[in-house]
Amino acid sequence: MRKLGILIFLLVFGLSSLAAQELNFTVKVNIQRLLTADPAVFNGLEQSLKEFVNSSKWTEDEFRPEERIKGNILLTINGEATDKSQKTIPNVYTAELAIQASRPIFGSNKETTLFNFIDREITFKYEQFQPLQFSKTLFNDNLSQVVAFYIHIILGMDYDSFALNGGSDHFQAAQNIVNVAQSAAAVQGRGWSSIEGNNRNRFWIVENWLSPRMKPMRELQYVYHRLGLDQMSQDPAKGRSIISKTLENARKSFDTYPNTILMQLFLSAKSKEIMEIFRMGTPDEKDRVADVMSRIDPTNANNYRQLRQ
Structure with missing residues (x-):
């Protein structure tokens, strides 16, 4: 599994006894496109999002600080959402999420990009200082659901890169997030349905990872990284x-x-x-x-x- 590959790396490059959470992401919130709403509403969102990503416990594994998955999240607030009559919906905003994650290449000081994607179909309800909360079984808010979805996709890809099909549990967790979002009456925005996004949305990302027809892509994730890149040095x-x-x-x-x-x-x-x-x-x-x-x-x-x- 992933931990075996990491252990080999640590035996070569040194061990640390400190435990840490799984992710070490840089998180930014951009409100420069926000023209009408009060930008002060988003004071604290960047820090809340950073803590949500980096301080939450996403796996059952213990990660050392040097094992943490590095990445970047940029949440760009586009503006206030409107209904079909173009009337502003109170406290609901449209946004796009750019997310990137990487993994070390063993035997070198280089990293390789695992995931690089922009989700342009995010709508979420938010009030100033609102906490970000995620539940496996309940739909709390769309922003938390979307971010948690991509975190599990990244974890699945990372685990797959160390062991063949090692990320299945995380892809299934992402599928469960899709299921919860689809069943929630209060869900905002697009991206959770099979009939949206020209087969390019969250539904199809996780559907592809779990589909037997995409087995060669799962194999590619492991062989390319663990048997290919990690042997290059x-x-x-x-x-x-x-x-x-x-x-x-x-x-x-x-x-x-x-x-x-x-x-x-x-x-x-x-x-x-x-x-x-x-x-x-x-x-x-x-x-x-x-x-x-x-x-x-x-x-x-x-x-x-x-x-x-």
Whole structure:
């Protein structure tokens, strides 16, 4: 599981006896777009959100300080929400959430991006100094639900990167959040339903992670990180070979189910990194990776063709 991979890393780079929570995120709230509502309403939200993310207990595992998952959250308040007649809804706001998380690459001082996504469909009710609370079974507020959802997605991806299918419990926790949100009469905003967002919303993110048809993407998450990237410092050629083969395997999933949200998330996090990895590859590796990446990411095909130069 994840803890075994981390333990190996710590045995090499040193141990710490201090316990900590799972996340170490930088959290910012941007209110520059807020033109009509009183910005003082959001005094304290940034600190509350930071404490909610970094101080809550999200897993049953004990994390050392150096094990904590690093990331960034930027919540941008767009303005006050309106009803169908364009009348302002009191204390309800629209926003977008940019969230990014990374993981260390063993044997190096580098990190690799796990998750990089912007959710533009957030609507939430908030009053000044309102606490953020999350319940596994009750819908408290949309902002807490959305943030908790992405935290469990990130935890699932992180655990998957250390053990094959190691993140299943967290993906199931994210699915439970979707279920609670769908059943709540007071839920605000879009993003929780299968019929919204052109298969790019929260519903489809977790649906993809748990779907048997996306098994190659689950395998990619583990093989790419644990068997590929984490081996690069000791045997770069072996690491590149493993990554190349797992990309070709993931292409089969793309051929059957093109343009899934999981593939888009992978490309958002990894396309530049893959280019850097294979700049030092053999001509055959460069050709194969350029072909695979051009097929699954055609909008950036010209960038991948540069590998052949």
